[in-house]
Amino acid sequence: MTIKNKFYRYIQDLQDTITSKLEEVDTLANFKEDLWERPEGGGGRTRVIQNGAVFEKGGVNISAVHGELPHSMQAYFGVTDANFFACGLSLVIHPKNPYVPTVHANWRYFEMYDKQGAIVDQWFGGGQDLTPYYLFEADATHFHTICKKACDAHDTTFYPQYKQKCDDYFWNSHRNEARGIGGLFFDYLKASEGRSMQDWYDFVTEVGNSFLEAYIPIVIKRKDLDFNTSNRNWQEIRRGRYVEFNLVHDKGTLFGLRTNGRIESILMSLPPHVQWQYNHQPVKGSEEEKLVEVLKNPKAWV
Protein backbone atom coordinates (compact mmCIF):
# COMPACT_ATOMS: atom_id res chain seq x y z
CA MET A 1 0.00 0.00 0.00
CA THR A 2 1.21 3.55 -0.69
CA ILE A 3 2.12 5.80 2.23
CA LYS A 4 -0.86 7.93 1.29
CA ASN A 5 -3.38 5.11 1.49
CA LYS A 6 -1.79 3.66 4.59
CA PHE A 7 -1.89 7.01 6.39
CA TYR A 8 -5.45 7.73 5.36
CA ARG A 9 -6.49 4.30 6.67
CA TYR A 10 -4.51 5.07 9.85
CA ILE A 11 -6.28 8.37 10.63
CA GLN A 12 -9.68 6.77 9.99
CA ASP A 13 -8.88 4.10 12.58
CA LEU A 14 -7.36 6.63 14.96
CA GLN A 15 -10.49 8.78 14.78
CA ASP A 16 -12.52 5.72 15.86
CA THR A 17 -10.11 4.87 18.66
CA ILE A 18 -10.02 8.42 20.02
CA THR A 19 -13.74 9.15 19.82
CA SER A 20 -14.59 5.79 21.47
CA LYS A 21 -12.23 6.47 24.34
CA LEU A 22 -13.49 10.03 24.84
CA GLU A 23 -17.11 8.81 24.88
CA GLU A 24 -16.19 6.14 27.41
CA VAL A 25 -14.60 8.78 29.68
CA ASP A 26 -17.48 11.22 29.21
CA THR A 27 -20.21 8.62 29.98
CA LEU A 28 -22.98 11.11 29.00
CA ALA A 29 -22.54 12.56 25.51
CA ASN A 30 -21.77 10.95 22.17
CA PHE A 31 -20.03 12.27 19.12
CA LYS A 32 -22.32 13.36 16.28
CA GLU A 33 -20.94 12.67 12.85
CA ASP A 34 -21.17 14.92 9.78
CA LEU A 35 -19.88 13.72 6.45
CA TRP A 36 -19.08 16.52 4.03
CA GLU A 37 -17.80 16.82 0.51
CA ARG A 38 -15.45 19.36 -0.98
CA PRO A 39 -16.79 20.52 -4.35
CA GLU A 40 -13.26 20.57 -5.83
CA GLY A 41 -12.44 17.04 -4.62
CA GLY A 42 -12.47 14.97 -1.45
CA GLY A 43 -14.23 15.63 1.82
CA GLY A 44 -14.25 14.76 5.48
CA ARG A 45 -15.80 13.13 8.50
CA THR A 46 -16.41 15.64 11.29
CA ARG A 47 -17.26 14.27 14.75
CA VAL A 48 -18.35 16.69 17.42
CA ILE A 49 -19.26 16.14 21.06
CA GLN A 50 -21.18 18.84 22.97
CA ASN A 51 -22.53 19.28 26.50
CA GLY A 52 -21.02 16.10 27.87
CA ALA A 53 -20.44 15.32 31.53
CA VAL A 54 -16.71 15.88 31.05
CA PHE A 55 -16.31 17.42 27.61
CA GLU A 56 -18.18 20.67 27.05
CA LYS A 57 -17.28 20.79 23.37
CA GLY A 58 -14.86 18.92 21.19
CA GLY A 59 -14.23 17.84 17.65
CA VAL A 60 -12.21 14.96 16.24
CA ASN A 61 -12.21 15.47 12.49
CA ILE A 62 -10.60 13.79 9.55
CA SER A 63 -10.44 14.99 5.99
CA ALA A 64 -8.84 13.93 2.73
CA VAL A 65 -8.92 16.54 0.00
CA HIS A 66 -7.36 16.71 -3.43
CA GLY A 67 -7.42 18.52 -6.75
CA GLU A 68 -5.74 21.55 -8.18
CA LEU A 69 -3.55 23.32 -5.67
CA PRO A 70 -5.46 26.50 -4.66
CA HIS A 71 -3.88 29.74 -5.91
CA SER A 72 -3.05 30.99 -2.42
CA MET A 73 -1.12 27.75 -1.80
CA GLN A 74 0.67 27.88 -5.14
CA ALA A 75 2.09 31.26 -4.15
CA TYR A 76 2.90 29.95 -0.68
CA PHE A 77 4.83 26.95 -2.00
CA GLY A 78 6.28 28.82 -4.97
CA VAL A 79 4.84 26.43 -7.58
CA THR A 80 2.43 26.76 -10.48
CA ASP A 81 0.05 24.29 -12.06
CA ALA A 82 0.36 21.67 -9.34
CA ASN A 83 -2.14 19.18 -8.00
CA PHE A 84 -2.25 18.04 -4.42
CA PHE A 85 -3.58 15.52 -1.95
CA ALA A 86 -3.81 16.27 1.77
CA CYS A 87 -5.28 14.24 4.59
CA GLY A 88 -5.18 14.59 8.32
CA LEU A 89 -6.85 14.28 11.68
CA SER A 90 -7.46 17.43 13.74
CA LEU A 91 -8.83 17.49 17.23
CA VAL A 92 -9.61 20.07 19.90
CA ILE A 93 -11.26 19.13 23.19
CA HIS A 94 -12.65 21.74 25.60
CA PRO A 95 -13.52 20.12 28.94
CA LYS A 96 -16.11 21.58 31.29
CA ASN A 97 -14.06 21.49 34.47
CA PRO A 98 -11.51 24.36 34.56
CA TYR A 99 -8.98 21.99 36.14
CA VAL A 100 -8.95 19.78 33.05
CA PRO A 101 -6.81 21.25 30.27
CA THR A 102 -7.92 21.82 26.71
CA VAL A 103 -6.00 19.69 24.24
CA HIS A 104 -5.26 20.07 20.54
CA ALA A 105 -3.66 17.58 18.18
CA ASN A 106 -3.18 17.22 14.47
CA TRP A 107 -1.44 14.69 12.24
CA ARG A 108 -1.36 15.28 8.50
CA TYR A 109 0.17 14.18 5.24
CA PHE A 110 0.60 16.20 2.06
CA GLU A 111 1.50 15.23 -1.52
CA MET A 112 2.08 17.51 -4.49
CA TYR A 113 1.99 16.36 -8.12
CA ASP A 114 3.02 17.72 -11.46
CA LYS A 115 0.55 17.82 -14.35
CA GLN A 116 1.52 14.26 -15.35
CA GLY A 117 0.50 13.08 -11.89
CA ALA A 118 4.00 12.29 -10.65
CA ILE A 119 4.72 13.08 -7.00
CA VAL A 120 7.02 16.10 -6.83
CA ASP A 121 6.93 16.60 -3.06
CA GLN A 122 5.48 14.91 0.03
CA TRP A 123 5.68 15.46 3.76
CA PHE A 124 4.14 14.85 7.18
CA GLY A 125 3.28 17.44 9.79
CA GLY A 126 1.43 17.72 13.06
CA GLY A 127 1.81 17.63 16.81
CA GLN A 128 -0.11 17.79 20.07
CA ASP A 129 -0.24 20.46 22.76
CA LEU A 130 -1.92 21.15 26.06
CA THR A 131 -3.68 24.32 27.28
CA PRO A 132 -4.37 24.24 31.03
CA TYR A 133 -6.36 26.89 32.90
CA TYR A 134 -4.72 25.92 36.16
CA LEU A 135 -1.20 24.61 36.27
CA PHE A 136 -0.56 21.19 37.76
CA GLU A 137 3.13 20.67 37.16
CA ALA A 138 2.64 16.90 37.36
CA ASP A 139 0.20 17.07 34.44
CA ALA A 140 2.53 19.15 32.31
CA THR A 141 5.38 16.76 33.07
CA HIS A 142 3.22 13.74 32.30
CA PHE A 143 2.09 15.15 28.94
CA HIS A 144 5.63 16.06 27.92
CA THR A 145 7.04 12.74 29.15
CA ILE A 146 4.70 10.83 26.84
CA CYS A 147 5.57 13.19 23.96
CA LYS A 148 9.26 12.64 24.63
CA LYS A 149 8.86 8.84 24.81
CA ALA A 150 7.17 8.79 21.39
CA CYS A 151 9.97 10.95 19.96
CA ASP A 152 12.85 9.08 21.63
CA ALA A 153 11.74 5.78 20.08
CA HIS A 154 12.84 7.31 16.76
CA ASP A 155 15.51 9.89 17.48
CA THR A 156 16.53 11.54 20.73
CA THR A 157 17.05 14.85 18.93
CA PHE A 158 13.34 15.02 17.99
CA TYR A 159 11.81 15.92 21.33
CA PRO A 160 13.91 19.04 22.10
CA GLN A 161 13.50 20.20 18.47
CA TYR A 162 9.73 19.71 18.22
CA LYS A 163 9.07 20.91 21.77
CA GLN A 164 10.81 24.18 20.86
CA LYS A 165 8.90 24.48 17.59
CA CYS A 166 5.67 24.03 19.55
CA ASP A 167 6.56 26.82 21.99
CA ASP A 168 7.44 29.06 19.05
CA TYR A 169 4.35 28.30 17.00
CA PHE A 170 1.67 28.61 19.69
CA TRP A 171 2.89 32.05 20.75
CA ASN A 172 0.18 34.68 21.14
CA SER A 173 2.53 37.48 20.12
CA HIS A 174 0.03 40.30 20.75
CA ARG A 175 -0.26 39.08 24.37
CA ASN A 176 3.38 38.14 24.69
CA GLU A 177 2.47 34.75 26.11
CA ALA A 178 2.12 31.14 24.98
CA ARG A 179 -1.31 29.68 24.25
CA GLY A 180 -0.58 26.78 26.59
CA ILE A 181 2.24 24.68 28.00
CA GLY A 182 3.16 23.19 24.64
CA GLY A 183 3.99 19.68 23.53
CA LEU A 184 5.14 18.83 20.01
CA PHE A 185 4.93 20.62 16.68
CA PHE A 186 6.59 19.47 13.45
CA ASP A 187 6.12 20.19 9.76
CA TYR A 188 7.69 19.43 6.37
CA LEU A 189 8.99 16.03 7.49
CA LYS A 190 10.42 14.93 4.15
CA ALA A 191 12.54 12.01 3.01
CA SER A 192 16.25 12.73 3.34
CA GLU A 193 19.47 10.75 3.23
CA GLY A 194 19.03 9.01 6.56
CA ARG A 195 15.24 8.90 6.69
CA SER A 196 12.58 7.54 4.33
CA MET A 197 8.90 8.55 4.18
CA GLN A 198 8.22 5.19 5.83
CA ASP A 199 10.42 6.29 8.76
CA TRP A 200 8.41 9.50 9.08
CA TYR A 201 5.18 7.53 8.84
CA ASP A 202 6.38 5.37 11.72
CA PHE A 203 7.26 8.47 13.75
CA VAL A 204 4.06 10.41 13.12
CA THR A 205 1.83 7.41 13.84
CA GLU A 206 3.83 6.76 17.02
CA VAL A 207 2.94 10.30 18.15
CA GLY A 208 -0.69 9.76 17.10
CA ASN A 209 -0.79 6.54 19.09
CA SER A 210 0.61 8.33 22.15
CA PHE A 211 -2.18 10.91 22.27
CA LEU A 212 -4.64 9.08 24.53
CA GLU A 213 -1.86 8.04 26.90
CA ALA A 214 -0.71 11.67 27.08
CA TYR A 215 -4.14 13.19 27.72
CA ILE A 216 -6.60 10.76 29.26
CA PRO A 217 -4.82 10.17 32.61
CA ILE A 218 -4.89 13.95 33.18
CA VAL A 219 -8.63 14.08 32.45
CA ILE A 220 -9.34 11.18 34.83
CA LYS A 221 -7.28 12.78 37.58
CA ARG A 222 -8.91 16.26 37.39
CA LYS A 223 -12.43 15.85 36.01
CA ASP A 224 -14.13 15.52 39.41
CA LEU A 225 -12.31 18.31 41.23
CA ASP A 226 -14.64 20.90 42.77
CA PHE A 227 -14.63 24.31 41.14
CA ASN A 228 -16.46 27.58 41.73
CA THR A 229 -17.75 30.44 39.57
CA SER A 230 -14.49 32.30 39.85
CA ASN A 231 -12.56 29.28 38.49
CA ARG A 232 -15.06 29.00 35.70
CA ASN A 233 -14.78 32.72 34.83
CA TRP A 234 -11.02 32.37 34.67
CA GLN A 235 -11.37 29.39 32.33
CA GLU A 236 -13.70 31.39 30.06
CA ILE A 237 -11.35 34.38 30.03
CA ARG A 238 -8.40 32.15 29.13
CA ARG A 239 -10.51 30.52 26.43
CA GLY A 240 -10.69 34.03 24.98
CA ARG A 241 -6.93 33.85 24.46
CA TYR A 242 -7.44 30.52 22.70
CA VAL A 243 -9.89 32.19 20.32
CA GLU A 244 -7.48 35.06 19.76
CA PHE A 245 -4.68 32.67 18.83
CA ASN A 246 -6.81 30.59 16.49
CA LEU A 247 -8.38 33.56 14.68
CA VAL A 248 -5.38 35.91 14.59
CA HIS A 249 -2.34 33.64 14.33
CA ASP A 250 -3.14 30.03 13.50
CA LYS A 251 -2.06 29.31 9.94
CA GLY A 252 -4.35 26.32 9.54
CA THR A 253 -7.45 28.25 10.61
CA LEU A 254 -6.70 31.29 8.48
CA PHE A 255 -5.83 29.12 5.51
CA GLY A 256 -9.15 27.33 5.87
CA LEU A 257 -11.11 30.59 6.14
CA ARG A 258 -9.40 32.06 3.09
CA THR A 259 -9.72 29.02 0.86
CA ASN A 260 -13.37 28.34 1.37
CA GLY A 261 -12.88 25.37 3.70
CA ARG A 262 -15.82 23.89 5.60
CA ILE A 263 -16.32 26.68 8.15
CA GLU A 264 -18.05 24.60 10.82
CA SER A 265 -15.31 21.96 10.75
CA ILE A 266 -12.59 24.60 10.96
CA LEU A 267 -14.24 26.64 13.71
CA MET A 268 -15.27 23.65 15.82
CA SER A 269 -11.94 24.42 17.54
CA LEU A 270 -13.48 27.50 19.20
CA PRO A 271 -14.55 27.03 22.82
CA PRO A 272 -18.29 26.87 23.72
CA HIS A 273 -18.47 29.67 26.33
CA VAL A 274 -15.94 32.48 26.30
CA GLN A 275 -15.47 35.81 28.09
CA TRP A 276 -13.61 39.00 27.41
CA GLN A 277 -13.35 41.32 30.39
CA TYR A 278 -11.55 44.60 30.01
CA ASN A 279 -7.99 44.47 31.33
CA HIS A 280 -8.50 41.42 33.54
CA GLN A 281 -5.44 40.73 35.70
CA PRO A 282 -4.97 37.71 37.95
CA VAL A 283 -4.56 38.41 41.66
CA LYS A 284 -0.93 38.55 42.83
CA GLY A 285 0.26 35.21 44.18
CA SER A 286 -2.86 33.37 42.96
CA GLU A 287 -3.03 30.09 41.06
CA GLU A 288 -4.20 32.12 38.07
CA GLU A 289 -1.07 34.24 38.16
CA LYS A 290 1.08 31.11 38.48
CA LEU A 291 -0.30 29.88 35.17
CA VAL A 292 0.33 33.19 33.41
CA GLU A 293 3.93 33.24 34.66
CA VAL A 294 4.60 29.90 32.98
CA LEU A 295 2.86 30.99 29.76
CA LYS A 296 5.05 34.08 29.59
CA ASN A 297 8.18 32.03 30.26
CA PRO A 298 7.85 28.59 28.64
CA LYS A 299 9.86 26.04 30.54
CA ALA A 300 11.36 22.57 30.19
CA TRP A 301 8.97 19.98 31.60
CA VAL A 302 11.17 16.87 31.33
Added chain:
Amino acid sequence: MTIKNKFYRYIQDLQDTITSKLEEVDTLANFKEDLWERPEGGGGRTRVIQNGAVFEKGGVNISAVHGELPHSMQAYFGVTDANFFACGLSLVIHPKNPYVPTVHANWRYFEMYDKQGAIVDQWFGGGQDLTPYYLFEADATHFHTICKKACDAHDTTFYPQYKQKCDDYFWNSHRNEARGIGGLFFDYLKASEGRSMQDWYDFVTEVGNSFLEAYIPIVIKRKDLDFNTSNRNWQEIRRGRYVEFNLVHDKGTLFGLRTNGRIESILMSLPPHVQWQYNHQPVKGSEEEKLVEVLKNPKAWV
Protein backbone atom coordinates in the same frame (compact mmCIF):
# COMPACT_ATOMS: atom_id res chain seq x y z
CA MET B 1 -6.73 76.70 15.12
CA THR B 2 -5.44 73.95 12.81
CA ILE B 3 -7.82 71.22 11.67
CA LYS B 4 -5.73 68.79 13.68
CA ASN B 5 -6.10 70.68 16.96
CA LYS B 6 -9.74 71.46 16.31
CA PHE B 7 -10.56 67.81 15.63
CA TYR B 8 -8.60 66.56 18.62
CA ARG B 9 -10.49 69.02 20.82
CA TYR B 10 -13.72 67.85 19.15
CA ILE B 11 -13.23 64.15 19.93
CA GLN B 12 -12.31 64.94 23.52
CA ASP B 13 -15.59 66.80 23.95
CA LEU B 14 -17.51 64.13 22.05
CA GLN B 15 -16.11 61.41 24.32
CA ASP B 16 -17.46 63.36 27.31
CA THR B 17 -20.85 63.88 25.67
CA ILE B 18 -21.24 60.25 24.70
CA THR B 19 -20.04 58.71 27.96
CA SER B 20 -22.28 61.07 30.00
CA LYS B 21 -25.32 60.15 27.96
CA LEU B 22 -24.60 56.41 28.13
CA GLU B 23 -24.16 56.62 31.91
CA GLU B 24 -27.44 58.51 32.21
CA VAL B 25 -29.24 55.79 30.22
CA ASP B 26 -27.54 52.97 32.11
CA THR B 27 -28.34 54.43 35.58
CA LEU B 28 -26.19 51.76 37.31
CA ALA B 29 -22.62 51.61 36.00
CA ASN B 30 -20.05 54.30 35.30
CA PHE B 31 -17.21 54.46 32.84
CA LYS B 32 -13.77 53.76 34.28
CA GLU B 33 -11.01 55.80 32.72
CA ASP B 34 -7.50 54.62 31.85
CA LEU B 35 -4.94 57.08 30.55
CA TRP B 36 -2.12 55.48 28.61
CA GLU B 37 1.00 56.61 26.84
CA ARG B 38 2.54 55.34 23.66
CA PRO B 39 6.30 54.98 24.13
CA GLU B 40 6.94 56.29 20.58
CA GLY B 41 4.71 59.35 21.04
CA GLY B 42 1.20 60.25 22.12
CA GLY B 43 -1.33 58.18 24.03
CA GLY B 44 -4.98 57.85 24.80
CA ARG B 45 -7.92 58.01 27.16
CA THR B 46 -9.77 54.70 27.34
CA ARG B 47 -13.18 54.68 29.03
CA VAL B 48 -14.85 51.35 29.69
CA ILE B 49 -18.22 50.51 31.20
CA GLN B 50 -18.92 46.97 32.45
CA ASN B 51 -21.83 45.15 34.07
CA GLY B 52 -24.26 48.02 33.79
CA ALA B 53 -28.04 47.76 33.96
CA VAL B 54 -28.26 48.33 30.21
CA PHE B 55 -24.70 48.08 28.91
CA GLU B 56 -22.94 44.80 29.61
CA LYS B 57 -19.65 46.03 28.24
CA GLY B 58 -18.60 49.03 26.23
CA GLY B 59 -15.66 51.27 25.49
CA VAL B 60 -15.51 54.85 24.25
CA ASN B 61 -11.85 55.54 23.59
CA ILE B 62 -9.88 58.41 22.18
CA SER B 63 -6.25 58.44 21.21
CA ALA B 64 -3.81 60.83 19.57
CA VAL B 65 -0.54 59.26 18.50
CA HIS B 66 2.39 60.57 16.50
CA GLY B 67 5.99 59.93 15.56
CA GLU B 68 7.75 58.00 12.87
CA LEU B 69 5.35 56.15 10.60
CA PRO B 70 5.64 52.45 11.59
CA HIS B 71 7.31 50.26 8.94
CA SER B 72 4.18 48.26 8.25
CA MET B 73 2.32 51.51 7.51
CA GLN B 74 5.10 52.88 5.31
CA ALA B 75 4.74 49.84 3.09
CA TYR B 76 0.95 50.18 3.18
CA PHE B 77 1.00 53.83 2.11
CA GLY B 78 3.95 53.39 -0.24
CA VAL B 79 6.12 56.02 1.48
CA THR B 80 9.47 56.01 3.26
CA ASP B 81 10.84 58.16 6.04
CA ALA B 82 7.53 59.79 6.92
CA ASN B 83 6.18 61.04 10.22
CA PHE B 84 2.53 60.92 11.14
CA PHE B 85 -0.16 62.15 13.50
CA ALA B 86 -3.40 60.25 14.00
CA CYS B 87 -6.25 60.88 16.37
CA GLY B 88 -9.70 59.44 16.68
CA LEU B 89 -12.58 58.24 18.79
CA SER B 90 -13.57 54.57 18.70
CA LEU B 91 -16.54 53.08 20.44
CA VAL B 92 -18.21 49.71 20.74
CA ILE B 93 -21.20 49.14 23.04
CA HIS B 94 -22.50 45.65 23.87
CA PRO B 95 -25.88 45.90 25.63
CA LYS B 96 -27.16 43.18 27.95
CA ASN B 97 -30.62 42.81 26.48
CA PRO B 98 -30.54 40.80 23.21
CA TYR B 99 -33.18 43.12 21.76
CA VAL B 100 -30.84 46.10 21.99
CA PRO B 101 -28.30 46.14 19.14
CA THR B 102 -24.56 46.43 19.53
CA VAL B 103 -23.19 49.63 18.04
CA HIS B 104 -19.78 50.61 16.73
CA ALA B 105 -18.54 54.02 15.67
CA ASN B 106 -15.24 55.62 14.81
CA TRP B 107 -14.17 59.06 13.63
CA ARG B 108 -10.52 59.70 12.88
CA TYR B 109 -8.07 62.11 11.34
CA PHE B 110 -4.65 61.36 9.90
CA GLU B 111 -1.72 63.57 8.85
CA MET B 112 1.52 62.55 7.21
CA TYR B 113 4.66 64.70 7.18
CA ASP B 114 7.95 64.75 5.34
CA LYS B 115 11.21 64.93 7.23
CA GLN B 116 11.00 68.74 7.26
CA GLY B 117 7.67 68.51 9.07
CA ALA B 118 5.54 69.74 6.17
CA ILE B 119 2.15 68.06 5.75
CA VAL B 120 2.27 65.81 2.66
CA ASP B 121 -1.12 64.16 3.13
CA GLN B 122 -4.15 64.40 5.41
CA TRP B 123 -7.55 62.78 5.56
CA PHE B 124 -10.58 61.91 7.65
CA GLY B 125 -12.18 58.50 8.04
CA GLY B 126 -14.81 56.76 10.13
CA GLY B 127 -18.43 55.77 10.30
CA GLN B 128 -21.03 54.14 12.52
CA ASP B 129 -22.85 50.83 12.19
CA LEU B 130 -25.43 48.76 14.01
CA THR B 131 -25.40 45.04 14.85
CA PRO B 132 -28.79 43.80 16.04
CA TYR B 133 -29.45 40.28 17.36
CA TYR B 134 -33.14 40.59 16.54
CA LEU B 135 -34.34 42.64 13.64
CA PHE B 136 -36.76 45.49 14.28
CA GLU B 137 -37.12 47.07 10.88
CA ALA B 138 -38.17 50.35 12.51
CA ASP B 139 -34.83 50.47 14.38
CA ALA B 140 -32.80 49.80 11.24
CA THR B 141 -34.74 52.48 9.41
CA HIS B 142 -34.31 54.95 12.26
CA PHE B 143 -30.56 54.40 12.43
CA HIS B 144 -30.13 54.77 8.68
CA THR B 145 -32.44 57.79 8.54
CA ILE B 146 -30.25 59.66 11.00
CA CYS B 147 -27.13 58.60 9.08
CA LYS B 148 -28.70 59.85 5.87
CA LYS B 149 -29.75 63.14 7.43
CA ALA B 150 -26.17 63.83 8.57
CA CYS B 151 -24.90 63.00 5.08
CA ASP B 152 -27.57 64.92 3.16
CA ALA B 153 -26.71 68.14 5.00
CA HIS B 154 -23.43 68.04 3.04
CA ASP B 155 -24.02 66.13 -0.17
CA THR B 156 -26.90 63.87 -1.19
CA THR B 157 -24.45 61.51 -2.93
CA PHE B 158 -22.72 60.73 0.39
CA TYR B 159 -25.32 58.48 2.01
CA PRO B 160 -25.69 55.93 -0.82
CA GLN B 161 -21.89 55.85 -1.26
CA TYR B 162 -20.95 55.44 2.40
CA LYS B 163 -23.85 53.09 3.14
CA GLN B 164 -22.52 50.80 0.38
CA LYS B 165 -18.94 51.05 1.65
CA CYS B 166 -20.21 50.05 5.09
CA ASP B 167 -22.00 46.96 3.73
CA ASP B 168 -18.84 46.03 1.82
CA TYR B 169 -16.42 46.58 4.69
CA PHE B 170 -18.31 44.79 7.47
CA TRP B 171 -18.69 41.63 5.43
CA ASN B 172 -17.80 38.39 7.22
CA SER B 173 -16.64 36.74 4.01
CA HIS B 174 -15.96 33.33 5.59
CA ARG B 175 -19.62 33.26 6.74
CA ASN B 176 -20.95 34.94 3.64
CA GLU B 177 -22.96 37.40 5.71
CA ALA B 178 -22.74 40.96 7.01
CA ARG B 179 -21.69 41.66 10.59
CA GLY B 180 -24.78 43.78 11.08
CA ILE B 181 -27.26 45.97 9.26
CA GLY B 182 -24.66 48.61 8.40
CA GLY B 183 -24.72 52.37 8.53
CA LEU B 184 -21.86 54.53 7.23
CA PHE B 185 -18.22 53.87 6.43
CA PHE B 186 -15.83 56.34 4.79
CA ASP B 187 -12.08 56.71 4.52
CA TYR B 188 -9.42 58.84 2.82
CA LEU B 189 -11.64 61.93 2.79
CA LYS B 190 -9.09 64.33 1.31
CA ALA B 191 -9.22 67.90 0.05
CA SER B 192 -10.18 68.10 -3.62
CA GLU B 193 -11.30 70.76 -6.08
CA GLY B 194 -14.76 71.23 -4.66
CA ARG B 195 -14.09 70.31 -1.04
CA SER B 196 -11.63 71.59 1.56
CA MET B 197 -10.44 69.79 4.69
CA GLN B 198 -12.69 72.18 6.58
CA ASP B 199 -15.65 70.85 4.57
CA TRP B 200 -14.69 67.29 5.52
CA TYR B 201 -14.25 68.36 9.12
CA ASP B 202 -17.79 69.74 9.05
CA PHE B 203 -19.11 66.51 7.56
CA VAL B 204 -17.30 64.11 9.89
CA THR B 205 -18.27 66.09 13.01
CA GLU B 206 -21.87 66.20 11.74
CA VAL B 207 -21.82 62.39 11.66
CA GLY B 208 -20.18 62.28 15.10
CA ASN B 209 -22.87 64.59 16.45
CA SER B 210 -25.58 62.37 15.00
CA PHE B 211 -24.42 59.26 16.85
CA LEU B 212 -26.47 59.62 20.02
CA GLU B 213 -29.59 60.55 18.06
CA ALA B 214 -29.07 57.45 15.89
CA TYR B 215 -28.53 55.00 18.73
CA ILE B 216 -30.09 56.13 22.02
CA PRO B 217 -33.78 56.09 20.97
CA ILE B 218 -33.33 52.42 19.96
CA VAL B 219 -31.78 51.60 23.33
CA ILE B 220 -34.62 53.35 25.21
CA LYS B 221 -37.25 51.56 23.15
CA ARG B 222 -35.84 48.02 23.60
CA LYS B 223 -33.88 47.92 26.86
CA ASP B 224 -36.79 46.76 29.03
CA LEU B 225 -38.19 44.09 26.71
CA ASP B 226 -38.47 40.67 28.33
CA PHE B 227 -36.07 38.04 27.05
CA ASN B 228 -35.39 34.39 27.85
CA THR B 229 -32.35 32.10 27.90
CA SER B 230 -32.85 31.14 24.31
CA ASN B 231 -32.76 34.83 23.23
CA ARG B 232 -29.64 35.29 25.29
CA ASN B 233 -27.95 32.22 23.76
CA TRP B 234 -28.70 33.56 20.32
CA GLN B 235 -27.16 36.90 21.24
CA GLU B 236 -24.02 35.17 22.52
CA ILE B 237 -23.74 33.03 19.40
CA ARG B 238 -24.11 36.10 17.17
CA ARG B 239 -21.52 37.89 19.29
CA GLY B 240 -19.21 35.07 18.20
CA ARG B 241 -19.59 36.35 14.64
CA TYR B 242 -18.67 39.81 15.89
CA VAL B 243 -15.46 38.38 17.37
CA GLU B 244 -14.75 36.54 14.13
CA PHE B 245 -15.09 39.73 12.11
CA ASN B 246 -12.94 41.81 14.44
CA LEU B 247 -10.13 39.25 14.75
CA VAL B 248 -10.09 37.88 11.21
CA HIS B 249 -11.10 40.80 8.99
CA ASP B 250 -11.07 44.17 10.75
CA LYS B 251 -8.12 46.19 9.46
CA GLY B 252 -8.00 48.48 12.50
CA THR B 253 -7.85 45.60 14.96
CA LEU B 254 -5.23 43.65 13.03
CA PHE B 255 -3.18 46.78 12.47
CA GLY B 256 -3.25 47.48 16.22
CA LEU B 257 -2.25 43.91 17.09
CA ARG B 258 0.64 43.93 14.63
CA THR B 259 2.03 47.33 15.54
CA ASN B 260 2.18 46.88 19.28
CA GLY B 261 -0.90 49.00 20.03
CA ARG B 262 -2.42 49.01 23.51
CA ILE B 263 -4.01 45.55 23.48
CA GLU B 264 -6.67 46.19 26.11
CA SER B 265 -7.89 49.33 24.31
CA ILE B 266 -7.99 47.52 20.99
CA LEU B 267 -9.70 44.40 22.28
CA MET B 268 -12.24 46.23 24.44
CA SER B 269 -14.38 45.83 21.29
CA LEU B 270 -14.83 42.12 22.03
CA PRO B 271 -18.13 41.17 23.68
CA PRO B 272 -18.20 40.11 27.35
CA HIS B 273 -19.91 36.69 27.02
CA VAL B 274 -19.71 34.74 23.79
CA GLN B 275 -20.65 31.27 22.56
CA TRP B 276 -19.61 29.02 19.75
CA GLN B 277 -21.90 26.06 19.20
CA TYR B 278 -21.08 23.63 16.44
CA ASN B 279 -23.14 24.23 13.31
CA HIS B 280 -25.88 26.23 15.02
CA GLN B 281 -28.77 26.96 12.64
CA PRO B 282 -31.76 29.17 13.42
CA VAL B 283 -35.17 27.49 13.31
CA LYS B 284 -37.03 27.90 10.01
CA GLY B 285 -39.38 30.85 10.10
CA SER B 286 -38.04 32.12 13.45
CA GLU B 287 -37.05 35.68 14.35
CA GLU B 288 -33.46 34.45 14.42
CA GLU B 289 -33.69 33.27 10.84
CA LYS B 290 -35.25 36.58 9.82
CA LEU B 291 -32.14 38.38 11.04
CA VAL B 292 -29.78 36.04 9.19
CA GLU B 293 -31.74 36.52 5.96
CA VAL B 294 -31.13 40.26 6.12
CA LEU B 295 -27.46 39.80 6.99
CA LYS B 296 -26.99 37.58 3.97
CA ASN B 297 -28.80 40.05 1.72
CA PRO B 298 -28.09 43.61 2.87
CA LYS B 299 -30.97 45.88 2.00
CA ALA B 300 -31.84 49.53 1.60
CA TRP B 301 -33.33 50.91 4.83
CA VAL B 302 -34.31 54.38 3.67
